[in-house]
Amino acid sequence: MKTKFYIGILLLALCFQSSNAQGIATIETNKTDYEYGEAIELSFTLENTGTSEFIIRSSSRCQAEFTFNDFDSGLHRICTADSVPVMFSPGSFRTWSWVIEPRRLGLPDTTGTHTISAYFGPYADTLQINAPEFIGGPLTVHINAGVSTDTLEAIKSELNAIVFESKMFGNGVTYEEWGIEGTSPEEAIEIYGTHPAFRFVDSNRFVQYASVVNTQKEVARMDDIKSIVYPNPFHATATLKIVGDSHQRVQVKIYDLLGRERMTLYDGYLTGITEFMIDGSTLSNGIYFYTIVGEHVNREGRFLHIE
Numbered sequence: 001m002k003t004k005f006y007i008g009i010l011l012l013a014l015c016f017q018s019s020n021a022q023g024i025a026t027i028e029t030n031k032t033d034y035e036y037g038e039a040i041e042l043s044f045t046l047e048n049t050g051t052s053e054f055i056i057r058s059s060s061r062c063q064a065e066f067t068f069n070d071f072d073s074g075l076h077r078i079c080t081a082d083s084v085p086v087m088f089s090p091g092s093f094r095t096w097s098w099v100i101e102p103r104r105l106g107l108p109d110t111t112g113t114h115t116i117s118a119y120f121g122p123y124a125d126t127l128q129i130n131a132p133e134f135i136g137g138p139l140t141v142h143i144n145a146g147v148s149t150d151t152l153e154a155i156k157s158e159l160n161a162i163v164f165e166s167k168m169f170g171n172g173v174t175y176e177e178w179g180i181e182g183t184s185p186e187e188a189i190e191i192y193g194t195h196p197a198f199r200f201v202d203s204n205r206f207v208q209y210a211s212v213v214n215t216q217k218e219v220a221r222m223d224d225i226k227s228i229v230y231p232n233p234f235h236a237t238a239t240l241k242i243v244g245d246s247h248q249r250v251q252v253k254i255y256d257l258l259g260r261e262r263m264t265l266y267d268g269y270l271t272g273i274t275e276f277m278i279d280g281s282t283l284s285n286g287i288y289f290y291t292i293v294g295e296h297v298n299r300e301g302r303f304l305h306i307e
Helices: 148-157 185-192
Strands: 017-021 025-027 040-048 054-058 066-068 083-088 095-101 112-120 123-131 136-143 160-166 174-181 198-202 209-213 228-230 237-243 250-255 261-266 273-278 286-293 298-305
Touching: 025 112, 025 136, 040 083, 040 123, 066 095, 083 095, 136 185, 174 185, 174 273, 228 286, 228 298, 261 273
Parallel strands: 025 123
Antiparallel strands: 017 025, 025 040, 040 095, 054 083, 066 112, 095 209, 112 123, 136 174, 136 198, 160 174, 228 237, 237 273, 250 261, 250 286, 286 298
């Protein structure tokens, strides 16, 4: 989900700007009043209005985050434990964008006025919107092998479920991410948690779709890099294929769901097509993330390892 919002377009519902030294932080939304189930669009810009550069050290995976009332995206992202410098030269700015989809996050979880903030380091800004409570949200299910299509479709219909992601494990169990409506995830877990169709039912609200738009005025050439892990899922070994040239030094690393670094695959420049082997013998069962990080490049992806 990569929706971009530009400065000067749809400037609504700004409460205030906060500044720290030479940085100005601004949060924007496309409107102040939302209908039931409507996605909420946010963008957050940090601009250096001073005459000297400043640097904020941050995780390569988690930088700007947002809060929605009591919900903090920083607590629902798989952040890496590394620390990289994010430089803001004079006159430069960066914009981060999010789309808060009710089915993915179960927000808004109350009706009325909602306070939304965005922050990066010491810089933050806040606004307010009006929106009704959304009944529903994210549901993670592991579907047992051999479950009939009719049984599964009946459950999806009962929960008004949309499938965001579906992958099959090596043992025939299917992993799926659902967005449901009309029933809360807690109620769905209570109803279907012990249903014979499922091995596992839970609600995970990981924010994995925040996009970073590097709009610095004096930024070095951005790298056009594409990447894929195959096969995915895998058991023994997999290949991380990276296509593109890096005009800066990059590090390619693997992290687990807790943000712990598991391996470094590469540290250097990339040219053309580069492939790295991922050794599954050092990994336990679960979801992992790879990152390709340099001064002006920040790419990431995920894969599933099955023991």
